[in-house]
Amino acid sequence: MVKVITVVVADDHAMFRAGIKALIEADSTMTVVGEASTGDEAVKCVHSLRPDVVLMDLSMPEYNGLEATRRIAALGFDTKVLVLTVHAEEEYLVPVVEAGASGYLTKTSADTDLLEAIKVVARGQVFLPPSATTLLLKRYKEDESDDKVSLHTLSSREQEVLALTAEGFSSREIGKKLFIxxxxxDTYRSRIMQKLGLSHRSELVRFALRVGLLKQI
Known part of the structure; x- marks a missing residue:
């Protein structure tokens, strides 16, 4: 039996939430288990409901979707954040990825790409439109040669953990994949960050992008 993907929709417009909910629940493989109209409500929903995916709008009251994404990532749950926004510019895309989101989708493409995007991030993969991937690779092209030298200081297992962490997998999910x-x-990740001189997960994502570990997303 196929596991049903549980989703929380976070957006401050009730009519938009209703439309997205109808679109999601037309697919028998997923269901909406909660709704939020503020960043604070989104975090509370994740804490109480532990959904597989949160659809996160960036522009919400109390604190915005970017801050809510950071707080959800800090909870350490397996919940994935898929940002659904009107903003397509690089100035929004980069902070979203660095905050810990597993995907980024514009509202204008939701009718065609949303269901697939939810399924992709629920599997623990990253969903980015081709244009967004190009922007990120261009953004992190600087210092690539120095980073590749640093990459060679990592063992093959450390490189595996680095790549999976950057792709958004939790420690539990990585452990299952690598049979550890x-x-x-967590020990591998701490060692990686020490070797690379990094202190945050967002820095691991930037590093992985620069050295090409995420070119296939």
Missing amino acids: SPKTV
Whole structure:
């Protein structure tokens, strides 16, 4: 039996939430388990409902979708954040990825790409439109040669953990893929960050983009 993907829709416009909910629930493989109209409500929904995916608008009251995404990522749950926004510019895209989102989709393409995007991020993969991937690769092209030298200081297992972390997988998910415990994954990640001189997950994402580990997303 196929597992139903649970979704929380976070947007401050009730009519938009209703439309997105109808679109999602027309697909038998997913269901909306909660709604939020503010960033604070979105975080509380994740804490109480533990959904597979949160559809996150960037422009919401109290605190915005970007801050809500950071707070959800900090919870350490397996919930993935898919940002659904009217903004397509690089100035929004880069902070979204660095905040810990697993995907980015404009509202204008929601009718054609939303369901597939939800399925992709629910599998633990990253969903970005081709144009967004190009922007990110261009953004992180600087210092690529120095980064590749740093990459060679990592063992093959450390490089695997780095790539999976940058793709948005949790410690538990990485552990299952590599047949090691979540605690061991955390140890590898700490060692990676120490070797590379990094202190945040967002820096791991930037590094992985620069050295080409995420070119296939």
